């Protein structure tokens with residue numbers, strides 16, 4: 001079973017084998033964490049992503065990390081659900097994002113993976129519910145990944161993830 005930890009910071013600065021991007025289905029970049037990752041990885045990321053699009057919600061695909069600093073070698077792009085009130089399958093789609101990303105990390109041989117709080121920004125998922133799903137899903141995942149780092153961008157996300165982990 002993987003070790004799960006929560007940190008606060010910018011995911012583009014994490015020293016892991018793979019970082020997960022909260023993308024949109026075009027895989028060509030956007031705002032939020034997607035924008036930050038594309039800025040750090042350089043323009044080849046949009047080219048590589050676009051070639052693999054469209055990526056439906058709940059799915060994930062990988063590209064190289066291009067200009068991101070070592071040791072990051074891979075970006076795993078996943079598309080979270082847009083929050084529509086909770087009865088449109090959002091919870092299972094969000095869990096699928098975490099699960100599929102770890103499956104892809106396994107195929108890449110990645111031993112450490114960092115996740116942002118998928119769907120909790122522009123896509124509007126309630127952060128407390130999303131934190132519980134993130135923790136429960138990565139904790140119960142059958143994976144060879146040894147370290148899973150849940151990266152909170154702000155203090156309130158950090159507190160919610162820490163509470164969910166406790």
Ligand code: AR6
Nearest residue numbers: 010011022024030031032033034036119120121122123153
């Ligand atoms: N490092 C870690 N977390 C971050 C960073 C960062 N550098 N920047 C923002 N966050 P969002 P979504 C947090 O909106 O809700 C994009 O335009 C942020 O505080 O990035 O899945 C895509 O192209 C929040 O907690 O992703 C899609 O169109 C979390 O990352 C859409 O937004 C997710 O917020 C996806 O929306």
